[in-house]
Amino acid sequence: MLVGDITGRFYVPAYQRGYRWGEVEVRQLLDDIWESRDKAYYLQPVVVKKFDKEWELVDGQQRLTTLFLIFSYMQREGLQNTGAGYSLRYETREGSAGYLEAPDPELSQQNIDYFHIFRAYNCIKEWFEKSGHRRQFVANEFYGALFQHVQVIWYEAPDDVDANALFRRLNVGRIPLTDAGYMDQGSATTAVPKIGHIEWGYDDRPCQADDSPFSDDRVTFRSERDRRIFGLYAYSTVGP
Numbered sequence: 242m243l244v245g246d247i248t249g250r251f252y253v254p255a256y257q258r259g260y261r262w263g264e265v266e267v268r269q270l271l272d273d274i275w276e277s278r279d280k281a282y283y284l285q286p287v288v289v290k291k292f293d294k295e296w297e298l299v300d301g302q303q304r305l306t307t308l309f310l311i312f313s314y315m316q317r318e319g320l321q322n323t324g325a326g327y328s329l330r331y332e333t334r335e336g337s338a339g340y341l342e343a344p345d346p347e348l349s350q351q352n353i354d355y356f357h358i359f360r361a362y363n364c365i366k367e368w369f370e371k372s373g374h375r376r377q378f379v380a381n382e383f384y385g386a387l388f389q390h391v392q393v394i395w396y397e398a399p400d401d402v403d404a405n406a407l408f409r410r411l412n413v414g415r416i417p418l419t420d421a422g423y424m425d426q427g428s429a430t431t432a433v434p435k436i437g438h439i440e441w442g443y444d445d446r447p448c449q450a451d452d453s454p455f456s457d458d459r460v461t462f463r464s465e466r467d468r469r470i471f472g473l474y475a476y477s478t479v480g481p
Contacts, residue, residue: 242395244284244308245388248326251289251298251305255332256405259354260306260361267364270307275379278386286394288411290404298329299404300411301393305329307361308387309341314365317343320380 274282287301298305305327312325330338337354349359372379398407 242393243388244391244393245326247287247305247393250295251327251329252292252295253298253302253329253331253334254404256408257298257302259331259334259337260303260357262303262307262357262361264360264364266303267307267361268368270304271311271365271368274386274391275383278382278390280390282386282391284391284393286396288396288398288407290398290402290407291400295330297404299398299408302329304393306341306358310344310358310362311365311383312387313342314362314369315380315384318366318369318380320369320377321384 284304285301287305288299289296289301290299291297306329309325309327309329312321312323315321316324328338329341334354336352337358340348340355341358344355344359344362346359346363349355369376369379398404
């Protein structure tokens with residue numbers, strides 16, 4: 242799914258920590274999207290489960306929050322007319338949703354969530370402003386990439402799956418990756434996903450259905466390519 246096509250309201254449950262990406266991860270995301278802006282580019286999967294009229298965000302909070310802040314910056318600075326097509330709310334941190342919409346430096350020391358959100362927003366601001374008089378051009382190119390090339394693998398867990406248990410399975414025992422974790426499509430016929438600093442061809446480490454926490458046959462992916470890339474990601478979460 243293209244990042245620009247993500248819509249709806251995401252609910253971040255209490256079993257997750259708050260937003261914690263630092264400047265290194267935020268800059269890596271910005272740099273990698275910019276450098277890959279003219280070709281298909283995959284971020285690590287977003288794992289969700291239906292929660293009434295919302296999506297329970299099981300995995301992907303850090304990425305979706307950072308992307309939301311990028312959209313927000315471009316809109317607030319008048320570089321683009323619209324922000325993200327989605328919103329986020331938090332079960333135990335109700336004020337964070339409002340702060341995410343309008344990061345205020347005077348409130349940034351009020352709690353740890355505000356601190357990290359504001360630091361990420363300020364990092365995004367500095368990244369765009371370093372382009373000087375070309376800032377508008379960079380914003381246009383970046384915004385276009387989010388709607389044309391940058392994608393997430395969208396995984397919707399079945400209704401009877403325990404989201405908390407799935408979250409634990411995703412986050413316990415996975416191999417070390419950089420927090421941002423990106424996948425570069427490469428060519429259409431010889432794609433090699435990049436996950437952190439590790440590169441695997443599809444035949445290097447085959448993933449069978451029962452190898453991963455995502456072995457439910459009821460799951461539908463947007464394309465066979467998404468299924469293959471996600472299978473490689475899922476295998477990495479459970480180790481050898």
